[in-house]
Amino acid sequence: MPKDGGIGARTKRREDVRFLTGKGRYTDDINIRGQLHAHFIRSQVAHGRIRKIDTRDAEAMPGVVKVFTSADFAGAGGLPCGWQVTSRDGKPMLEPKHPVLAEGKVRHVGDPIAVVVAETLDQARDAAEAVVIDIEELPAVIDMKAAVQGGPLVHDEIGSNLCYDWGFVEENKAAVDEAFARAAHVTTLELVNNRLIANPMEPRVAVGDYEDHSGMHTLYTTSQNPHVIRLLMGAFVLSIPEHKLRVVAPDVGGGFGSKIYHYAEEAFVTKAAQVLKRPVKWTASRSEAFISDAQGRDHITRIELALDADHNFTALRCETYANMGAYLSTFAPCIPTWLHGTLLAGNYRTPLIYTNVKAVFTNTVPVDAYRGAGRPEATFQLERVIDKAARELGVSPVELRRKNFIKPDQFPYQTPVAVVYDTGNYHATLDKLLELSDYKGFEARAAESKKRGKLRGFGLAHYIEACGIAPSNLVGQLGARAGLYESATVRVNATGSITVFTGSHSHGQGHETTFAQVISEMIGIDASQVEIVHGDTSNTPMGMGTYGSRSLAVGGSAMVKATNKIINKAKKIAAHLMEASEADIELKDGKFTVAGTDKEKSWVDITLAAYVPHNYPLEDMEPGLEETAFYDPSNFTYPAGAYGCEVEVDPETGKVEIVAFTAADDFGNVVNPMIVEGQVHGGLAQGIGQAMLENCVYDENGQLLSGSFMDYAMPRADDLPFYRVDHSCATPCTHNPLGVKGCGEAGAIGSPPAVVNAVIDALHRGGFTHVTHIDMPVSPARVWQAIHG
Amino acid sequence: MTKVSMTVNGKAVSGEVEGRTLLSSFLREGLGLTGTHVGCDTSQCGACVVHVNGKAMKSCTVFAQDVAGAEICTIEGMANPDGSLSVIQQAFQDHHGLQCGFCTPGMVMSAAALLAENPRPTEAEVRHYLEGNLCRCTGYHNIIKAVLAASGQDVTKIAAE
Numbered sequence: 001m002p003k004d005g006g007i008g009a010r011t012k013r014r015e016d017v018r019f020l021t022g023k024g025r026y027t028d029d030i031n032i033r034g035q036l037h038a039h040f041i042r043s044q045v046a047h048g049r050i051r052k053i054d055t056r057d058a059e060a061m062p063g064v065v066k067v068f069t070s071a072d073f074a075g076a077g078g079l080p081c082g083w084q085v086t087s088r089d090g091k092p093m094l095e096p097k098h099p100v101l102a103e104g105k106v107r108h109v110g111d112p113i114a115v116v117v118a119e120t121l122d123q124a125r126d127a128a129e130a131v132v133i134d135i136e137e138l139p140a141v142i143d144m145k146a147a148v149q150g151g152p153l154v155h156d157e158i159g160s161n162l163c164y165d166w167g168f169v170e171e172n173k174a175a176v177d178e179a180f181a182r183a184a185h186v187t188t189l190e191l192v193n194n195r196l197i198a199n200p201m202e203p204r205v206a207v208g209d210y211e212d213h214s215g216m217h218t219l220y221t222t223s224q225n226p227h228v229i230r231l232l233m234g235a236f237v238l239s240i241p242e243h244k245l246r247v248v249a250p251d252v253g254g255g256f257g258s259k260i261y262h263y264a265e266e267a268f269v270t271k272a273a274q275v276l277k278r279p280v281k282w283t284a285s286r287s288e289a290f291i292s293d294a295q296g297r298d299h300i301t302r303i304e305l306a307l308d309a310d311h312n313f314t315a316l317r318c319e320t321y322a323n324m325g326a327y328l329s330t331f332a333p334c335i336p337t338w339l340h341g342t343l344l345a346g347n348y349r350t351p352l353i354y355t356n357v358k359a360v361f362t363n364t365v366p367v368d369a370y371r372g373a374g375r376p377e378a379t380f381q382l383e384r385v386i387d388k389a390a391r392e393l394g395v396s397p398v399e400l401r402r403k404n405f406i407k408p409d410q411f412p413y414q415t416p417v418a419v420v421y422d423t424g425n426y427h428a429t430l431d432k433l434l435e436l437s438d439y440k441g442f443e444a445r446a447a448e449s450k451k452r453g454k455l456r457g458f459g460l461a462h463y464i465e466a467c468g469i470a471p472s473n474l475v476g477q478l479g480a481r482a483g484l485y486e487s488a489t490v491r492v493n494a495t496g497s498i499t500v501f502t503g504s505h506s507h508g509q510g511h512e513t514t515f516a517q518v519i520s521e522m523i524g525i526d527a528s529q530v531e532i533v534h535g536d537t538s539n540t541p542m543g544m545g546t547y548g549s550r551s552l553a554v555g556g557s558a559m560v561k562a563t564n565k566i567i568n569k570a571k572k573i574a575a576h577l578m579e580a581s582e583a584d585i586e587l588k589d590g591k592f593t594v595a596g597t598d599k600e601k602s603w604v605d606i607t608l609a610a611y612v613p614h615n616y617p618l619e620d621m622e623p624g625l626e627e628t629a630f631y632d633p634s635n636f637t638y639p640a641g642a643y644g645c646e647v648e649v650d651p652e653t654g655k656v657e658i659v660a661f662t663a664a665d666d667f668g669n670v671v672n673p674m675i676v677e678g679q680v681h682g683g684l685a686q687g688i689g690q691a692m693l694e695n696c697v698y699d700e701n702g703q704l705l706s707g708s709f710m711d712y713a714m715p716r717a718d719d720l721p722f723y724r725v726d727h728s729c730a731t732p733c734t735h736n737p738l739g740v741k742g743c744g745e746a747g748a749i750g751s752p753p754a755v756v757n758a759v760i761d762a763l764h765r766g767g768f769t770h771v772t773h774i775d776m777p778v779s780p781a782r783v784w785q786a787i788h789g
Numbered sequence: 790m791t792k793v794s795m796t797v798n799g800k801a802v803s804g805e806v807e808g809r810t811l812l813s814s815f816l817r818e819g820l821g822l823t824g825t826h827v828g829c830d831t832s833q834c835g836a837c838v839v840h841v842n843g844k845a846m847k848s849c850t851v852f853a854q855d856v857a858g859a860e861i862c863t864i865e866g867m868a869n870p871d872g873s874l875s876v877i878q879q880a881f882q883d884h885h886g887l888q889c890g891f892c893t894p895g896m897v898m899s900a901a902a903l904l905a906e907n908p909r910p911t912e913a914e915v916r917h918y919l920e921g922n923l924c925r926c927t928g929y930h931n932i933i934k935a936v937l938a939a940s941g942q943d944v945t946k947i948a949a950e
């Protein structure tokens with residue numbers, strides 16, 4: 001049994017009390033005396049040339065302080081892109097400027113053109129109606145293939161809509177082609193990974209404040225990584241040195257990737273507050289969020305799997321078109337490349353892999369990471385093509401996978417796509433899944449469904465993901481313009497309580513609870529003695545924030561490293577006080593003892609001695625007990641698992657109902673199982689949402705057809721089942737101190753192919769064997785059409 | 790601008806509003822009760838649910854002046870008089886029915902209204918009732934469980950902890 005409040009305990013979350021009583025402090029809850037309100041005027045057309053903007057009438061309206069246009073940002077830089085991808089021909093990707101406010105052209109519906117700043121929001125909105133904007137509408141390009149086949153240019157100055165043309169592993173290309181030529185069987189599948197909108201329930205908000213006498217800027221923003229925003233905005237956009245810029249991300253209402261990026265509105269309020277010498281606030285409406293938050297996925301892929309006569313996978317070949325939207329969002333270029341191509345080995349021993357990715361500019365909202373980011377796209381195509389291959393060969397999809405799994409004794413496993421998996425046991429998670437989902441009883445359940453006129457299907461998917469992002473030297477070679485370490489300062493206070501300042505950021509993950517559990521376990525004091533502080537660049541060390549399931553694996557490791565420094569120093573102090581050798585000092589349950597004696601000092605004896613150093617080896621050691629550590633991971637972590645979806649399809653209407661969903665994950669060690677299960681539940685809902693409901697759709701003119709919750713089908717409580725989740729098949733990570741792998745994205749990665757595989761299975765069982773694939777979301781209309789196609 | 794008065798969480802309050810001022814804005818901006826959240830502009834998400842004369846209502850969909858004189862209860866008024874969490878709030882914490890907390894005020898207010906109408910709802914009834922409350926974090930599993938638990942039902946058998 002884990003100690004209450006220690007590692008492994010289902011400790012209830014301390015942050016819940018404020019959220020449950022309405023005392024959370026989200027960015028929109030912040031109102032600064034004298035604050036003005038900003039209203040953005042955004043393009044209503046997908047592509048156009050700005051002929052004229054006339055702000056005079058608007059500026060004369062009640063309460064209006066100023067109307068800003070791109071002219072007010074003449075000296076500012078563009079919003080920077082944090083990752084450079086190199087094309088097959090060795091040339092760097094095309095990287096057009098992404099201005100804070102549109103310069104000369106608008107390139108997507110929602111592109112900001114001008115901003116009205118007024119005393120009240122209603123006044124700003126009213127005045128926006130009086131801003132005259134004359135735009136010459138240009139033909140828009142929405143379809144990716146059309147965009148690279150001579151479609152209108154999104155950015156005239158770069159001369160092409162092809163951002164990059166990436167091949168991986170380029171040296172393997174000939175060998176892959178040769179393996180295909182020799183294959184006993186080749187399965188081919190063309191599919192779409194549908195575009196999604198992250199839609200955290202809290203829309204984005206930014207409040208800028210400026211102190212004239214000191215030149216100090218403060219930005220309050222809904223961010224997953226305030227330090228990253230400070231660096232990008234300060235260094236590249238507004239030229240504000242870090243010591244004059246504080247970025248605070250207080251309670252943040254979910255992110256799922258969409259709050260990683262540096263957005264125009266953040267730079268706008270920061271600059272406007274300085275110009276107007278008053279705080280400026282902007283709060284997105286949901287309608288604005290739909291056309292200004294970076295969107296996710298949107299790949300078109302052709303995948304081919306080669307097998308030998310014994311059904312061993314011999315090679316994999318893929319070609320993907322990845323939509324970048326109109327501008328490069330902060331991490332956009334790395335999603336379809338390094339977070340996608342490197343995962344194409346999946347859980348399998350496929351020896352040869354080649355993928356080609358063409359990233360394309362279109363007149364749509366920028367696309368970037370969304371929960372899973374690249375890894376769901378890799379998993380979906382792989383797990384779909386394997387299922388299709390099993391069907392073509394007439395073998396069990398379960399057994400075809402098992403046959404090709406990397407075996408438990410093959411770890412560490414070098415894949416042909418650069419990454420080395422440290423641990424895993426895919427056979428174990430598969431067996432666990434089959435047991436928990438009562439796979440044996442499936443045929444009986446299918447027969448029972450049939451009696452009711454329903455088609456029951458079982459869909460299996462395995463996944464692996466690379467998390468704990470990321471070793472800095474490696475990502476630097478791959479084009480990252482940032483390091484991806486994490487940091488923590490552990491401050492032990494004089495009377496023994498502890499304040500931890502972490503570079504990670506919590507926007508629902510519960511770090512205030514789980515990080516305290518780790519410290520409690522390491523030192524042996526009660527978790528209530530530990531406070532976790534995050535989200536403010538003025539008191540936390542430079543950290544890269546929270547995404548890519550990295551908080552515990554990287555941020556937690558930094559905290560462990562700093563805590564170990566604390567423990568080492570505390571032991572030295574204890575050795576001095578007890579006149580013993582440091583090597584004999586043991587720390588257990590918050591007490592320092594000398595091995596083989598009954599000498600003992602409490603934690604508080606030591607912390608007091610550190611700050612009241614009357615009897616203290618001052619000549620050898622500084623007083624105080626505070627340590628900072630930066631942790632740079634030596635490898636990614638590789639969570640993996642098996643997901644099983646059971647559906648009932650109504651062949652009359654095409655309606656799909658998920659009747660059971662089971663997840664067997666390997667996350668390595670787990671600090672708080674309750675929170676881990678919650679993360680899986682949330683990921684599953686988003687993955688099932690992608691598979692069954694959600695779809696971001698533009699018409700041919702670039703108008704967003706799914707621009708509100710009325711048209712974009714978010715999963716609701718009555719769309720989803722209770723899930724069965726398990727994380728008992730743990731193979732701890734070998735290279736971080738906690739042995740943890742990360743659990744935030746798994747659900748969203750593994751579930752979409754499980755759902756689609758289940759629907760195809762149901763249709764085949766119903767005799768509709770002509771149906772080999774249905775694109776997501778598998779809506780009743782699509783299923784019905786497939787049946788009758 | 791007109792003056793409106795109403796009772797919020799048992800206290801008489803009043804303030805100046807425009808005809809277009811929504812109840813959600815009046816609560817948040819006028820009274821500083823920022824526990825009521827705004828997650829959309831199409832009356833779909835339910836983050837803004839409060840009780841108006843005992844009934845759950847989306848406060849983004851009502852003008853402040855139209856509820857003049859009403860009894861309003863918001864998330865800030867849900868704890869027990871001694872400040873401890875009410876049964877429903879406690880069930881949300883016990884069963885991890887919240888992550889980022891943004892949907893939570895609306896969820897708690899809707900759940901309270903459900904249990905007032907239907908003290909022992911089935912799983913399907915809870916899911917159906919909460920259909921107007923979006924949560925992007927929890928996948929609903931633990932919210933449904935929390936509401937069932939708050940109604941006094943045994944939830945230990947529900948698949949997965």
Ligand code: FES
Pocket residue numbers: 826827828829830831832833834835836837838847848849850
């Ligand atoms: S804010 Fe009221 S329903 Fe969304």
Ligand code: FES
Pocket residue numbers: 201253254508886887888889890891892893923924925926927
């Ligand atoms: S807890 Fe984040 S939206 Fe529900």
